[in-house]
Amino acid sequence: MWNQRRIRVRYRSWAEPQEVERELAPYGLVLKAGVWYLVAAVDGAVRTYRMSSILRLDVGQDGFERPDGFGLAAHWRDYLTTYDARRLRLQASVRIAPALLSALPDRLDAALVRAVEASAGPPGIEGGGEGSGHEQPLGPAGVVAGGHGASVRRFTDTFCQ
Known part of the structure; x- marks a missing residue:
């Protein structure tokens, strides 16, 4: 991450298909309650990946630039604020x-x-x-x-x- 090089990951997704490959621009790592998360950009969007779900990781040669003004701490706060809304989407009477x-x-x-x-x-x-x-x-x-x-x-x- 310090060298700002793209990575290629194969990870286990919670949704279909179960195993997915992505090329990511890694922005940072976050430790929450003993669980590590990777915050990375893919296709113009910033996403969060649970590190224990990454099955393979290869460091590429291509570099990337973090967007001006991106702050990992601010992104993580926003992510946690909207997490429950994303997670609790089903309704039951x-x-x-x-x-x-x-x-x-x-x-x-x-x-x-x-x-x-x-x-x-x-x-x-x-x-x-x-x-x-x-x-x-x-x-x-x-x-x-x-x-x-x-x-x-x-x-x-x-x-x-």
Whole structure:
């Protein structure tokens, strides 16, 4: 990175295709909670790659110039600010008993807890209230979810006992 030379990486992606090759302009490394991340430019965009997902890395001969004004610390702050919005893109209709709602901070990721709190409606009657008509009670925790019963059942079996 200090020599500002392009690198070619093969890495394991979370999306299809699973293994991808890219030519990158490495801007810097960040250590967060014991995990290393590579911040690099590809096709004009700055992206972040988890180092443990890089399967192969070759240093090329071609150089690159970092954009004027690019700051790794500022980029990382912006990246973390928008991370939860990028990560939490799916929606589910879930009903949670008040006793479980108060336990969520001890059981779930803080961003997920904030999303639940921000979208929570008024308490309803067990098995009733507004909804799609596909909601069903799932066990003693009082959690119900339209179309996601198996996933919620695994959640309640794991976290609500």
